Amino acid sequence: MGASVARMTIGPTRQTAQRRRRALTPERRTASILLAGSTLIALALAYAPDYGRSIVHGPMTPGHEHIACVRCHAVAPGSMRQQAQANVRYWLGLRRTGASFGHEPVTSKPCLDCHARENDRHPIHRFREPRFLLVTRTLDTRSCLSCHAEHRGVRLTVANGEFCQLCHHDLKPRVDPITPSHPQLVAERRWTTCLTCHDFHGNHPVKAPTQLEHAHDAQAIQAYLAAGPDPYSTTKIHGAKRP
Numbered sequence: 001m002g003a004s005v006a007r008m009t010i011g012p013t014r015q016t017a018q019r020r021r022r023a024l025t026p027e028r029r030t031a032s033i034l035l036a037g038s039t040l041i042a043l044a045l046a047y048a049p050d051y052g053r054s055i056v057h058g059p060m061t062p063g064h065e066h067i068a069c070v071r072c073h074a075v076a077p078g079s080m081r082q083q084a085q086a087n088v089r090y091w092l093g094l095r096r097t098g099a100s101f102g103h104e105p106v107t108s109k110p111c112l113d114c115h116a117r118e119n120d121r122h123p124i125h126r127f128r129e130p131r132f133l134l135v136t137r138t139l140d141t142r143s144c145l146s147c148h149a150e151h152r153g154v155r156l157t158v159a160n161g162e163f164c165q166l167c168h169h170d171l172k173p174r175v176d177p178i179t180p181s182h183p184q185l186v187a188e189r190r191w192t193t194c195l196t197c198h199d200f201h202g203n204h205p206v207k208a209p210t211q212l213e214h215a216h217d218a219q220a221i222q223a224y225l226a227a228g229p230d231p232y233s234t235t236k237i238h239g240a241k242r243p
């Protein structure tokens with residue numbers, strides 16, 4: 001690192017070089033403080049049991065209580081020292097990108113490792129199609145985490161069902177078996193009714209009722225989206241992989 005900083009001071013004229021060298025002094029001091037500080041944090045994380053359970057974070061999604069942290073928080077490449085150095089170089093403007101500290105950001109990949117199912121009626125990969133570009137700016141349906149953030153102690157972290165309208169605002173089934181009809185529900189903006197008849201992923205072995213009065217109670221759905229019992233069914237078509 002020292003070598004690169006020195007190289008930076010070789011400017012077109014002596015004057016600029018001196019100015020740069022002076023200007024760099026406080027930065028270098030900050031850099032050493034940052035390096036020391038971040039190395040300490042990195043070491044604390046590395047040696048704390050199970051990626052620092054001491055770090056404050058919320059309760060797990062129901063069913064995730066026994067999953068090892070590293071199943072979702074993959075360890076970033078490089079030693080802690082290399083990561084610390086890479087980040088200091090980034091802060092100094094000597095590197096184009098920062099390095100992940102200790103652990104990579106969580107993606108949908110570990111979710112799919114345990115929850116992949118070919119019958120999903122809303123698989124995230126479908127929403128990579130260009131026609132969903134606008135919608136994904138409002139709610140990024142290409143990622144599990146947009147709807148299921150972790151450490152909140154709930155199943156769903158996006159506001160109740162209302163998001164169906166993003167894609168189904170012009171819903172007019174050719175054969176509409178329900179009363180009131182789908183277009184009527186849409187016209188009346190009754191978006192919270194959708195989940196009272198349909199689950200989202202289609203992973204429950206049940207058929208949607210045709211009468212709104214036979215639908216699930218909206219409050220039972222709300223309770224389920226938090227951490228309550230599953231009103232759709234007690235079994236699923238595809239079970240999740242055990243931790």
Ligand code: HEC
Pocket residue numbers: 050051052053055056057064067068069070071072073106145148149150151152
């Ligand atoms: C099922 C996947 C999963 C597991 C298991 C998991 N995490 Fe997370 N964690 C996440 C996600 C996703 C985020 C990003 C924030 C969010 O979406 O809520 C996160 C964020 C964090 C953060 C950053 C703080 C924050 O809320 O942004 C910390 C710290 C953390 N997790 C620690 C842990 C520890 C410690 C464990 C083990 C006890 C653990 N995590 C287990 C998925 C997981």
Ligand code: HEC
Pocket residue numbers: 061062063064067071072106107108110111112113114115144145148150155156230239240241242243
């Ligand atoms: C190691 C396997 C594993 C990983 C990784 C994992 N899950 Fe799970 N998940 C489970 C198990 C097991 C359950 C308990 C419910 C079940 O058996 O179906 C569960 C439950 C859930 C639930 C609540 C379902 C219910 O019926 O109670 C949601 C939502 C969920 N996971 C989403 C995710 C998301 C999003 C991710 C990625 C951040 C993820 N899971 C990562 C295994 C996993």
Ligand code: HEC
Pocket residue numbers: 108111112115116124140141142143144145146147148156158161163199200201202203204236240
């Ligand atoms: C646009 C929002 C959204 C996205 C994106 C999303 N989900 Fe869901 N998910 C829901 C809703 C709403 C429910 C509750 C209704 C239900 O049970 O289907 C749910 C329920 C679940 C459940 C419990 C019921 C079941 O199917 O077993 C699991 C597990 C789950 N999601 C996993 C995932 C995983 C894994 C991903 C990414 C591959 C994902 N979800 C992406 C909205 C979403």
Ligand code: HEC
Pocket residue numbers: 121122127132135141161163164165166167168194195198199200202
């Ligand atoms: C990001 C866009 C998007 C969102 C948000 C969305 N859907 Fe869909 N939905 C689709 C697409 C695409 C299809 C497949 C339609 C097709 O294949 O013609 C679909 C199909 C369906 C189907 C029919 C599935 C089948 O197999 O016949 C139901 C039921 C459904 N959605 C309900 C919902 C509900 C309830 C919500 C809100 C909780 C919702 N959708 C939110 C895009 C979305």
Ligand code: HEC
Pocket residue numbers: 164168171172173174177178179182185186190191193194195196197198207208209210211212213215
């Ligand atoms: C009273 C129960 C009920 C309610 C409420 C309801 N649906 Fe349906 N829906 C059905 C039934 C029944 C079908 C036809 C068979 C099936 O897909 O299960 C259907 C079919 C669909 C389809 C497939 C349409 C096609 O062209 O094949 C979509 C998409 C859909 N519903 C979305 C929604 C959305 C979005 C809402 C909220 C505005 C909603 N539904 C409200 C019961 C309901």
